[in-house]
Amino acid sequence: MKKLVLIGTSNGLIRGGISSALSEFFDLTNLSIGASCSGCGLFQLGENIDVIKAADFVLIDFSINDNEHLLNSWIDEEHLNEVVRILYEEIIKININVFSLIMPTLNYLKNYSNSQGRKIHRRIAEELSIPVIDGYEYINGIVDSFSLKDEDLFLDNAHLNREVAFCFGISVSTVLYSLDTLLKIESDFKSQKICQYLVVSAGDLVSQFDRVELKGTSTLKLNAVTLNEKVEIDVSRPGFFLSGLLINANSKAKVRISNLNSDFHIIKNAYSGELPDNKVQIKYMPINQPVDASHISIRVSSYYDQESELSPKGKKVLSSRDYGELDVFGLVYLNAESTFLQREIEDNSFQSHVDSIVTASVLNYMLEIRRLKFFRDRLSLLNNPNFQEADLYRELSLASLDVGDVGLAREFILRARSLRPSGEWIKSISNKLFNRCESGDS
Known part of the structure; x- marks a missing residue:
């Protein structure tokens, strides 16, 4: 069985959805983290490099959340472009077949060309000759072929319903297997020996703490260090820029990122308020623009300090009650000397091959959806x-x-x-x- 690594967001975590279909065809390692952007992909790449090197395929799925991060000014467009490009390039450099997976959303279904996240991933993938599996083309094909209502295919604005996602997963699996031999491309990376990013995990910071603690959810647990207003840690990495932090977004705190040699600082609200207070929410918090990491530190800021930069938040307002602790799982840096890869491939006709498979698989949708619904309805009798x-x-x-x-x-x-x-x-x-x-x- 071929090995597949999925690095993405919440679409990859829904039971009975796309990851369930992929696991029927592949030995699947699912590194998805909900509500995360491509910077989280760099963290997962760095932390799981050995697993990824052993894979036959890697699927990257961040276009939905990258688009949201741009719309809400949580990350600068130039910064995001650099992160996305580095993510794809670093996988290419270890000679693994990487695909860009574009998952659709309901509000962009009829005007998907307006999604900036989709535009960035498609453009960079095409520049690097990476195949793109575009869910918008698949879903619109289904809607047009079978006269279905758009909203019937989605659980909510950002997630396909389980049956549709499962059928799309079958289509994705067909694409991967059909291109397995076509994509065996040896590339010349002699001018690209430099690693363009750096991941610092909680374990790397242990020398500045008494201990690290394993925290997370039922599906993902990571080592974390817990900061407070009294603890300031040096996270300097000369030659790099800080790109973002992987945090517990249910921490009731603001984080202060300071230059140790000047008055420059950034204050961001780390609390999303999307979960009950006793739950851990692993989420990537990008810096709007990369910060020179030659001499920087992080700590919990005073509750009364004003935010200087927007960050992903939920509906709840940060209060002074129980304020003061922040769980940090890791940090992601970009190399100041990064130079973009030039990848030359003689034959890149595989994109038209991908598109033809996705188009053809639309015709199998009604058979697959009928089969799934029939089995599930009947087996519900087990209750x-x-x-x-x-x-x-x-x-x-x-x-x-x-x-x-x-x-x-x-x-x-x-x-x-x-x-x-x-x-x-x-x-x-x-x-x-x-x-x-x-x-x-x-």
Whole structure:
């Protein structure tokens, strides 16, 4: 089984969605973190480089949140362009097949050319000859082909519903396998030996703390250091610029980033308020413009200090109650000497190949969605306390018949009949199946 690494956001975390489909076709390592941008991708790349080097494919999915970060002025466009380019380039440099995955949103479905996040990822991917799997083209193809309502395909504005996302995942898997041999490209990186980014994790800061603590969610836990107003730590990295921090966004604190040799500082609100107070929310907080990291420190700012720069926030307002601690999982830096990669490929016709597969897979959508809905509706009967093993095999038989697999339907009904030989419904289905097979319909 081929190895796939998914580095993205919340679309990759929905059970029964795109990651569930990918896991049926690949040995999947899912490094997605909800509500994160491409800077988080650099953190995951740095922290999981050995896993990524062992992969056959890497999927990058950050266009939705990158667009939101731009719209809300949480990151400067030039800064974001540099982060996105470095993320793709560093994966290319280890000779792994990398794809740009563009997940669609409801509000951009009919005017997706206006999404700045999509524009940036498509442009940089095309400049680096990276295939783009565009979910907007897939979803619009479904809407146009089957006269469906846009809103019926989405859970909310930013997430496809599970069945649609699963079917799109099947399409994505088809693209990856079809291009496996086509993309075996050896590139010359002699002029690109320099690593363009640096990840500093909590473990790297342990010398300035008594301890680090494992914190996170049920799906992801990372080492964290906890800052307060009394603790200031030196995070200087000469030759680099600070790009952003991976934090617990449920920390009730503002962070102060200071130049140790001047009065320059940045104050950002680290509290999103999107979860109950006892929950940890791992989120990437970008700096609007990279900060020279030659002589810098970070600490928790005073509650009364005014924010000097916007940062991702939720609906709750930061209050003075329980104020004062900030969990930091790591920091991401960009190399001051970064020079962009020039990748020359003789044949980049694979993009048209990708687009043709996505277009063709639209035609299979109704069959796939019908199959998924039929199985899930039938297996929901398992919640019935009177549902027995014979009922399960009966329903599996009917589901198999519905998708045209008569042979499998026959096997299931035989098993059901052995468990409940007197069952009239099972007997009726069995008789119809055997008569169907004997008549040559198989």
